Amino acid sequence: MRIPYQEVCEVLVRALENLRFDPERARLCARLFAEASRDGVHSHGLERFPRFVRSVRKGLVDVQGEPSLISTYGALERWNGNSGPGNLNAYQSMARAISLSQRNGIGCVALSNTNHWMRGGTYGWQAAEAGAIGVCWTNTLPNLPPWGARDPRVGNNPVVIAIPRPEGHVVLDMAMSQFSYGALASHRARGEHLPVVGGFDVDGQLTRDPEQIEASGRPLPIGFWKGSGLALMLDLVAGLLSGGQFTWQIAADPEQESKISQVFISFDLSQLSQPEATAELANQVIRHLKFSTRTGEQIRYPGERVLETRSENMTKGIPVSASIWNEIQAL
Amino acid sequence: MRIPYQEVCEVLVRALENLRFDPERARLCARLFAEASRDGVHSHGLERFPRFVRSVRKGLVDVQGEPSLISTYGALERWNGNSGPGNLNAYQSMARAISLSQRNGIGCVALSNTNHWMRGGTYGWQAAEAGAIGVCWTNTLPNLPPWGARDPRVGNNPVVIAIPRPEGHVVLDMAMSQFSYGALASHRARGEHLPVVGGFDVDGQLTRDPEQIEASGRPLPIGFWKGSGLALMLDLVAGLLSGGQFTWQIAADPEQESKISQVFISFDLSQLSQPEATAELANQVIRHLKFSTRTGEQIRYPGERVLETRSENMTKGIPVSASIWNEIQAL
Numbered sequence: 001m002r003i004p005y006q007e008v009c010e011v012l013v014r015a016l017e018n019l020r021f022d023p024e025r026a027r028l029c030a031r032l033f034a035e036a037s038r039d040g041v042h043s044h045g046l047e048r049f050p051r052f053v054r055s056v057r058k059g060l061v062d063v064q065g066e067p068s069l070i071s072t073y074g075a076l077e078r079w080n081g082n083s084g085p086g087n088l089n090a091y092q093s094m095a096r097a098i099s100l101s102q103r104n105g106i107g108c109v110a111l112s113n114t115n116h117w118m119r120g121g122t123y124g125w126q127a128a129e130a131g132a133i134g135v136c137w138t139n140t141l142p143n144l145p146p147w148g149a150r151d152p153r154v155g156n157n158p159v160v161i162a163i164p165r166p167e168g169h170v171v172l173d174m175a176m177s178q179f180s181y182g183a184l185a186s187h188r189a190r191g192e193h194l195p196v197v198g199g200f201d202v203d204g205q206l207t208r209d210p211e212q213i214e215a216s217g218r219p220l221p222i223g224f225w226k227g228s229g230l231a232l233m234l235d236l237v238a239g240l241l242s243g244g245q246f247t248w249q250i251a252a253d254p255e256q257e258s259k260i261s262q263v264f265i266s267f268d269l270s271q272l273s274q275p276e277a278t279a280e281l282a283n284q285v286i287r288h289l290k291f292s293t294r295t296g297e298q299i300r301y302p303g304e305r306v307l308e309t310r311s312e313n314m315t316k317g318i319p320v321s322a323s324i325w326n327e328i329q330a331l
Numbered sequence: 332m333r334i335p336y337q338e339v340c341e342v343l344v345r346a347l348e349n350l351r352f353d354p355e356r357a358r359l360c361a362r363l364f365a366e367a368s369r370d371g372v373h374s375h376g377l378e379r380f381p382r383f384v385r386s387v388r389k390g391l392v393d394v395q396g397e398p399s400l401i402s403t404y405g406a407l408e409r410w411n412g413n414s415g416p417g418n419l420n421a422y423q424s425m426a427r428a429i430s431l432s433q434r435n436g437i438g439c440v441a442l443s444n445t446n447h448w449m450r451g452g453t454y455g456w457q458a459a460e461a462g463a464i465g466v467c468w469t470n471t472l473p474n475l476p477p478w479g480a481r482d483p484r485v486g487n488n489p490v491v492i493a494i495p496r497p498e499g500h501v502v503l504d505m506a507m508s509q510f511s512y513g514a515l516a517s518h519r520a521r522g523e524h525l526p527v528v529g530g531f532d533v534d535g536q537l538t539r540d541p542e543q544i545e546a547s548g549r550p551l552p553i554g555f556w557k558g559s560g561l562a563l564m565l566d567l568v569a570g571l572l573s574g575g576q577f578t579w580q581i582a583a584d585p586e587q588e589s590k591i592s593q594v595f596i597s598f599d600l601s602q603l604s605q606p607e608a609t610a611e612l613a614n615q616v617i618r619h620l621k622f623s624t625r626t627g628e629q630i631r632y633p634g635e636r637v638l639e640t641r642s643e644n645m646t647k648g649i650p651v652s653a654s655i656w657n658e659i660q661a662l
Contacts, residue, residue, distance in 0.1 A: 073436025073602050075406035105404025108437045108598070133568055148630040149623030161564040163571065172564045174557050196537070196555050197528070204626060206527070223553025224527050226505050229633040233492040233503045236616055237464055240494065240609060241598060248619035267439070267572060271404050278571060285567055288579035292480030295535060299479040302560040 001325060002317030008034045012049065015331035019056050021063045025088055032087040036119035037318045040309035043182045044119035046320045050327050051255075052085075052118070060258040061085050061115050067092055070112075070243070075104035078243060081114030083258065090117035090136070091126065093264045098130045101266035109264045112244025116140075116257060121173035121303070123264065124162030128169035131270040134162040138262040139235045141250045144177050145218050147228035152217065154231040155247040156180070157238075162303075164269060165282045171303035176231040178220045184210040238263050332656060333648030339365045343380065346662035350387050352394050356419060363418040367450035368649045371640035372504075374513045375450035377651045381658050382586075383416075383449070391589040392416050392446050398423050401443075401574070406435035409574060412445030414589065421448035421467070422457065424595045429461045432597035440595045443575025447471075447588060452504035452634070454595065455493030459500035462601040465493040469593040470566045472581045475508050476549050478559035483548065485562040486578040487511070488569075493634075495600060496613045502634035507562040509551045515541040569594050 003011075012030035013023075021029060033052075037045030055061045065084030069077060077100065081089040093109040100107025117123070117138055127134025140155035156175040163170040179187075179198040187194055187210040197206040199213030199220045206220075213219055221227030239246040244261035251257055269278055292299050313319065320328075334342075343361035344354075352360060364383075368376030386392045396415030400408060408431065412420040424440040431438025448454070448469055458465025471486035487506040494501040510518075510529040518525055518541040528537040530544035530551045537551075544550055552558030570577040575592035582588055600609055623630050644650065651659075 071603075073599070074434065075438075076432075076436025076598065078603070101407075103405065104435060105407025106437060106439045106596075107406075133571065135568075146620055146623060146630055148626055148628040149620075150626050151624045153620055153623045161561075161568065163564070163567050170564070170567060172560045174554075174560065178554055178557070222555075222557045223505075223509055226509070226553045229503045229505065230492075232616070232620065232632060233494070233501070236494050236501060236613060237466075237492065237598075239616070240464065240600060240612060241603065243603070246612070246616050246619075248616060265437075267407065267568075268404070269571060272402075272409065272572065272574070281571060281577070282567060285563070285570070285577050285579060288577075289477055289480075289484055289563065292477060292484045293482050295479055295481050297479040299477055301563060 001322050002319050003325060004317050005034060005038060005314055008037070008046070008318050011329055015053065015328060018331065019053065019063055028091065029085055029088055032091065032118065032122055034318065036122065037320065038310055038313045039306045041119045041121065042319070046318070046328065047324055048118060050324065050331070053331055054255070055115065060256065067111060075100050075106055076108045076110070078241070079109055079111045081111050083113060083115065086115035086117045087122065089114045090123050090262060090264070093262065094123040094126050094134060094136060094266065097264040097266040098127055098132050101132055101268040105268060105271060107266045110238070110241035111262045111264065112242040113259050114262055115260065117262065120158045120160045121171050124160040124171040124173060125169060127266050128162040128164035128171065131164050131268070131275060133267040133269055134160065135265040136160050136263060137234050137238065139238045139247050139250070139260055141252050141254060141257045142247050144221055144231060146232065147221065147225035150218065153248070154228060155235055157231045157234040159234065163282055164278070166279050167283065168307045169303060170282065170286070170301050171306070176221055176227045176234070178222050181219070184214055184219065188214070332653050333650050334656060335648050336365060336369055336645055339368070339377070339649050342660055346384065346659060349662065350384065350394055359422065360416055360419055363422065363449065363453055365649065367453065368651065369641055369644045370637045372450045372452065373650070377649070377659065378655055379449060381655065381662070384662055385586070386446065391587065398442060406431050406437055407439045407441070409572070410440055410442050412442050414444060414446065417446035417448045418453065420445045421454050421593060421595070424593065425454040425457050425465060425467060425597065428595040428597040429458055429463050432463055432599040436599060436602060438597045441569070441572035442593045442595065443573040444590050445593055446591065448593065451489045451491045452502050455491040455502040455504060456500060458597050459493045459495035459502065462495050462599070462606060464598040464600055465491065466596040467491050467594060468565050468569065470569045470578050470581070470591055472583050472585060472588045473578050475552055475562060477563065478552065478556035481549065484579070485559060486566055488562045488565040490565065494613055495609065497610050498614065499638045500634060501613065501617070501632050502637070507552055507558045507565070509553050512545070512550070515545055515550065519545070
């Protein structure tokens with residue numbers, strides 16, 4: 001079904017107020033969930049909302065928790081997320097990084113003790129809207145076996161990189177696993193194989209069969225050993241800069257994941273060149289990419305489909321499954 | 332053959348002085364080449380030196396060229412590399428980023444108009460030696476087809492991330508291609524297939540045969556579409572921050588590659604915690620990784636083999652092929 005964007009926000013705000021969110025924080029939190037679905041990232045939008053509510057009820061997320069400054073080093077600051085809602089904490093942290101970059105060219109907030117930020121791309125779009133290049137990443141519970149291992153010991157640690165552009169920001173939002181467990185499940189449900197190898201089967205052979213990968217618990221890091229190494233480094237940097245938990249310290253049960261570490265970096269591009277000049281440079285790069293000789297599929301830049309999806313969903317309503325929507329309305 | 336480290340440095344210094352390098356710059360440039368081979372990165376050490384000399388003779392590299400400050404924004408600075416030797420420019424830029432981070436917590440140098448930095452890991456080790464987390468990347472000539480394309484339109488844009496640790500820094504140095512052309516050539520020379528798929532054959536099928544990939548000119552980005560997107564973002568950020576060239580503007584002939592763009596970021600970890608505390612945190616993460624259930628191979632952290640290789644090569648001499656060493660001695 002499809003629900004008008006405004007109605008989605010109102011229903012989410014009501015549910016959050018029932019959880020004792022302050023009205024203003026309820027509005028922002030609701031908006032960030034609604035925007036994820038509006039932009040087509042259902043897995044971290046409405047579909048995720050009931051689980052978010054559970055995490056509040058379990059006490060993993062403190063609805064009053066807000067980031068507090070631990071220490072400042074000029075353009076780099078360490079903040080404690082105080083177990084606040086992950087999307088509100090992340091939004092405030094990127095806002096602070098942007099503000100630091102407006103004074104110092106570059107700004108960085110390292111955040112400990114926070115919760116899942118839901119759709120990571122949100123904070124890339126946020127930076128780009130402010131005319132900044134945004135870079136951020138999070139660690140996660142151990143959900144990915146490092147290269148050469150059978151058991152999950154690194155996180156899939158999503159990274160976001162965003163560039164502002166009037167025609168549509170260029171926003172990369174990618175995890176270190178080739179496919180999320182959500183993607184495996186939806187391929188399985190459709191009876192489809194993955195487009196490329198996505199993990200190992202129980203016999204240790206690479207496979208495109210999502211069911212085999214779910215059975216082995218061995219999804220692939222991107223680039224095999226390379227993504228495994230990158231995931232480790234992202235965790236190390238996030239933990240060392242924030243003073244917070246590393247992946248190995250985070251509860252391995254997804255329903256218990258909390259107290260994670262994140263890094264938010266902003267480069268204030270508006271000081272470096274005129275927005276029009278920046279846009280023209282980025283457009284040239286995109287045009288050159290598009291001129292490639294295609295092998296069949298479209299050649300796309302990261303985030304390209306978002307504006308189209310957004311526009312369609314604002315017109316026709318936000319897509320949501322009836323069961324999830326009923327569940328949310330009852331919260 | 333194996334040549335004592337000191338002798339390697341002396342021979343390289345002589346060759347560089349013949350090219351009219353100032354003595355002090357010749358010593359640093361020689362050291363950086365020698366250290367790459369010492370640490371086992373032969374492709375960007377002695378094996379690369381004759382090509383570096385050719386780039387000087389062709390006028391692509393100006394031996395007198397040094398970075399000059401274009402503009403400063405506090406913790407972020409824009410520098411012009413003035414076509415200087417890529418390794419000297421990069422070394423100076425990371426040194427400057429470290430110094431900026433010592434004042435601001437984080438520091439960033441965006442460098443335009445520079446040349447190939449040779450072994451990227453060098454600048455990661457440099458930051459880690461200074462007690463900093465180093466992050467840097469470079470764009471390159473177009474050498475990688477983006478996902479869905481037949482022709483190379485993005486660069487393999489290597490990224491370096493380094494963490495200081497007394498027991499051995501953790502240093503990731505990875506390009507966005509799954510295998511370099513050098514790796515394809517050496518597998519082919521040994522008559523071996525790649526350990527995993529590395530690109531497409533001329534019929535557009537994924538293959539582990541290095542010869543087929545060389546024939547098609549279609550090596551794979553890491554993580555298929557994911558590395559393709561990441562390569563694009565790294566190029567965009569490097570070009571926009573530095574004001575320098577993007578991949579599409581860089582000569583596609585490797586022998587003509589010049590005027591590339593790079594970013595150097597340092598986080599001064601020494602302000603955030605005591606080195607011993609930092610080391611213990613990093614050690615815990617590494618230990619936890621090593622405790623994984625192995626599937627047969629070793630589970631390694633990025634940079635793990637370097638110290639062992641270094642120690643062996645300092646004792647037994649730096650490995651180099653006779654033909655390359657003869658060529659270098661004659662320069």
